Amino acid sequence: MSKQLSPPTPPEPAHARLARSSALEHVMTVVREDVRRGRYAPGARVVEAELQRNLGVSRGTVREALARLAAEGLLELHRFRGATVRSLSAQEVADLLDMREVLEGLVARKAALRVARGIDAQAVAHAQDALDAALAAGRPAQAYLQANARYHEALLAVAGSPGLSAQVDHLSTAFFRIAMAADLRRESFPSSNSDHRAITAAVLSGDAASAELLMRAHIRHTAFLLQAAAPYVDEKS
Structure with a gap:
C-alpha cells in the first residue's frame, strides 16, 4: 500500500x-x-x-x-x-565618536549646500528654538538631550541624503544611549547650545565650509565630555 x-x-x-x-x-x-x-x-x-x-x-x-x-x-x-x-567598550566608544564627527560634519555641509540652492530649512530653525527653550526653562538633562536629538534629525532631513541618513541613524542610536547614560553636567549645556547656534547660523546662511568645521568641533567637544563621564563603558571589553 x-x-x-x-x-x-x-x-x-x-x-x-x-x-x-x-x-x-x-x-x-x-x-x-x-x-x-x-x-x-x-x-x-x-x-x-x-x-x-x-x-x-x-x-x-x-x-x-x-x-x-x-x-x-x-x-x-x-x-x-x-x-x-549591550554596554560598549572604551575602544567602541572612541571609534563611534570618531565616525560621528565625520558623518555629522558631512550632514551639516550637505544641509548648508542645499540651503544655498533654495531648500527650506525652517525645521532646523525650529529645532534650534526648541533647544533654546529647553535650556532656558532649566528642564532635566534628558529633555535637553532629546531636543538635541531632534535638532540633529532636522539637519539630516535638510541634508536630503537617504544613504547618509541610514548611516547616521545607526550611529545616533548608539550615541544617544551613551549620552543618556553619561553623567553630563547641566553646566556643559550652554556651551553645547552655543555651538548649535553657530552651526545653525552657518547652515541657514548656506555656508557649507563653516557648517562642517563647526559641527566637527562641536562633536569633538561632546566626545571629550562623554569620555570623561564614561559610566557606560564595559571595562571587561
Missing part, C-alpha cells in the same frame, strides 16, 4: 507577510527609540512580555525583533535573563 503524502503547506498570503514585517519593524523601532531616550540604560533588561503587551504583537514577533537588534549590536541575548542593552 503506497504511503499518502501530506498536501503541501500553502504559501503565506502576501498581506500576512506584510503585516508580520510591519509589526517586526515597529517593535525594533520602539526599542531603538527607548534606548535613544534613556528608558533602557546599558545593561538594562528588555522584557519580552512587556513589549508583547504594550505593542499588541505576538511573542514570536518580539523574539525575532530582539534577535535582529542583537545582531545589530544594540542588545545582548542571555539564556536565562533574556535581552539586555
